[in-house]
Amino acid sequence: MHDQSKQKNQCAICHRRDFASEPGIPDTLIYANDHFIVRHSLETDILGYLLIESRRHILDASSFKQQESRMLGQVVQASTLAIRRIITPEPFRIYSFTLAEAQPHFHMHLIPRSIDFAEKYIARGIMQYPLVPGPDPIAMTDVINKMRDLFARLSTDIS
Numbered sequence: 001m002h003d004q005s006k007q008k009n010q011c012a013i014c015h016r017r018d019f020a021s022e023p024g025i026p027d028t029l030i031y032a033n034d035h036f037i038v039r040h041s042l043e044t045d046i047l048g049y050l051l052i053e054s055r056r057h058i059l060d061a062s063s064f065k066q067q068e069s070r071m072l073g074q075v076v077q078a079s080t081l082a083i084r085r086i087i088t089p090e091p092f093r094i095y096s097f098t099l100a101e102a103q104p105h106f107h108m109h110l111i112p113r114s115i116d117f118a119e120k121y122i123a124r125g126i127m128q129y130p131l132v133p134g135p136d137p138i139a140m141t142d143v144i145n146k147m148r149d150l151f152a153r154l155s156t157d158i159s
C-alpha cells in the first residue's frame with residue numbers, strides 16, 4: 001500500500017490547495033467542489049490547459065471513494081466542455097491523462113491541442129512541449145474568468 005501520509009507534507013498540490021490565498025501564488029482556480037478542484041495550468045503557454053486535482057491526497061483512482069468516482073466523470077465532462085466553448089479556435093483534440101510522477105497526488109491534465117499545433121508536440125510528443133514561457137497572464141486571466149462563469153452556470157449539473 002502506498003504511504004500517503006508521509007509525502008503529504010511536501011506535496012505541492014496540497015500546499016496550493018491549503019495556501020491558495022497567500023501572496024505569490026497565482027489565482028488559477030476555476031471551480032471547486034467537495035471532491036475536486038479545477039485550475040488553469042501554469043506549466044506551459046497553452047491557454048485552456050486545465051488540471052483537475054482531487055482534494056484528498058491520494059495517488060490514483062484506486063483510492064477513490066464512491067462519490068469521487070461518480071464526480072470525476074462530471075468534472076471531466078464540464079472541464080472538457082469549458083475548453084471547447086471558450087478556447088478559440090476550438091481545439092482539434094483535448095488530451096487527458098494522469099501521471100502522478102512529479103507530484104504523487106491525483107491530478108488529471110486536460111490539454112487543448114489546436115489544429116495547427118506543431119507536429120513534434122502532437123500525441124506522445126506533448127511531453128516534450130516547452131515549459132517556458134508560461135501562460136500569458138492577461139490571456140490566462142480572461143480564460144479563467146470565462147470558465148468560472150461557465151462553471152457557475154453548469155454547477156447545478158455537477159452534484
Ligand SMILES: [Zn+2]
Binds near residue numbers: 012013015057104
Ligand atoms: Zn497532496
